[in-house]
Amino acid sequence: MINRLDLRGRSLSARELSAVLPRPEVGVEDASRLVAPVVEDVRARGAAALRDYAEKFDHVRPEHLRVPTDVITAALEGLEPGLRAALEETITRVRAVHAAQRPADFTVSVAPGATVRQRWIPVQRVGLYVPGGLAVYPSSVIMNVVAAQEAGVVSLAIASPPQADEQGLPNATILAACALLGVDEVYAVGGAQAVAMFAYGAVGSEPQDGDVLAEPVDVITGPGNVFVAAAKRLVRGVVGIDAEAGPTEIAVLADATADAEHVAADLLSQAEHDPMAASVLVTDSVALADAVDAALARRAAATKHTERVATALAGPQSATVLVDDLEAGLAVVNAYGAEHLEIQTADAAALADRVTSAGAIFVGAFSPVPLGDYMAGSNHVLPTGGCAHYSSGLGVHSFVRAVQVVEYSRDALEQIADQIVTFANAEDLPAHGEAISARFGR
Structure with missing residues (x-):
């Protein structure tokens, strides 16, 4: 079900490792050629283009591209109490972590009468993207909005794809999460076209849109598929972006002490996101690799999204990588730069401190990636495709700028x-x- 790459007995440089490690066949560069005409069309035709692409890609033509406020309020009123409690707990934990991320201003006296101050100033307006294709992500609403709010951003807009079974509106749970966070500027727009709308703004095409549907933003953040990531690359420079958060990735560095059932469950949990999702196991234990293979086959056959999971696990982006020892394994995961890196080894904490490239690191058997997806308090909007070598996950820092003030x-x-x-x-x-x-x- 999952490919196996045997690197035992091979001494490879970081460049050579990057070349042989599993990656999806269709990358951001390929997708960029496909989405560039979409971005330019939205820039030229505004709301009319947005409706046309919704009809083409989402199979519904929204009456309201901007979601009416009363619809957002009604979504919260109709939210199941247990789910509301879970969302509120997530908001509390994520807000606690992100409040601690706020950078502090400082003043340095270089000499008598000579000072340099540094101020952290939030951007004025942000566009936050929330996926809505194969799954529903109210958690992404929380991750985007809380980080921006804690940074002090005052103008926030959210875009999420229109749903054919929701009369052309975004998913009701996504709208409820917006209401919980006090966000009332929400657009039923998905994919690359949402990124283009945020970057360039959009003029209305129907009376209900008004003369201006959406004003441009300063920064666009949020996860999405490879086409969203490609669109963000195309508009970078016109606006700021967080990172190219494309199809999800998990890498697990494990030794013989790891529980094969835990490892298999975690690899499968990310595979259910998308047929292009990447699940990578790096281990020095053939016995563990074999046991994980068996557990994956059994679990994949029993899970809800069997076909999607099977496609992701069998794809070129997923593999079990065999290494001589954990030192070699550490070199592999650092070269790979996973969005999510789990370490399930006897000395997990010590190894975690030596990781140089990962979007987020999950240490030990009881810190699985889905914890971070929802309630760890960390942010789940993370760099993918190797961007963790130079990018950070979403946070308060994504929405502030350092400005130096010189006074002599x-x-x-x-x-x-x-x-x-x-x-x-x-x-x-x-x-x-x-x-x-x-x-x-x-």
Whole structure:
């Protein structure tokens, strides 16, 4: 069911490891060519294009691209009490963690009368994407919104695909989560077209839209499929993005002490997201690998989304990787840079501290990835496709900018004026020096 890659007895560099490790056949670059015309069409035609693409991709033509406020309120009123309690507990835990992420301003006195302050300023407006294709993700509403709110963002808009069985509106549970968090600007728009709407704004095409359907945003965040990730890459530079959060990935670094049933259940849990989801086991134990294979076959046959899981596990993006020892295994997972990395070994905590590339790290047998998907308090919007080598998961930092404030007195500037002039002349920029000396009548 799952491919096996035997790296035992091979000494590979990080570059060589990256080349042989499992990845999906269709990547962001391929998807970019497909979504570029969609992005440009939305930019040119606005709401009319959004309705056309909803009809094409989501099989429904929304009457209301912006969800009416009373519909959002009604979704919360109709929410099952047990689910509401679970959402509220998740909000509490995620808010506690993200409140601690707020960076602190600071002031440095470089010399008497010379100070440099650093301020952290939230962006003014954000567009938050919540998937709604093969599954429903009110958890992604929470992850996006709480991080932005704790950063101090005042203008938040959410987009989630229209559903044919919801009269062209996003899923009711997603709308209920928006209501719980006080978000009333919600759009029934999915995929690459939602990213384009956020980046460029959209003019209305129907009377109910108004003259302007959506204003552009400063930052777009949120997970999605490979086409959403490709669209985010295309508009980066017009707006900021969190990371290219495409199809989900899990890597499990495990030794002979791991429970094969736990490992198999965790690999399968991510495979049910998407046929392109990646499930990777890295182990130095052939016995564990064999036991996981057997458990996967049994569990995949019994789970609800059997076909989707089987496709993901058998795809080129999934594999069991055999290594000589855990040192080699650590090198493999660092080269892979998984969105989610579980460590189920005898010395899991020590190994976790040596991981250099992962979106999030889950330590030990009782910290499975689904914990982070919902109630750990951490954020589940994480970099995929190797982007964890240079990107962080979503957090308060995704919505703030550092601005330095420089304030020198006359005496403080005069003290170093000659040195600045010397520096400027050395760079052949004499007007820079003249801007200093002009203040002292020189």
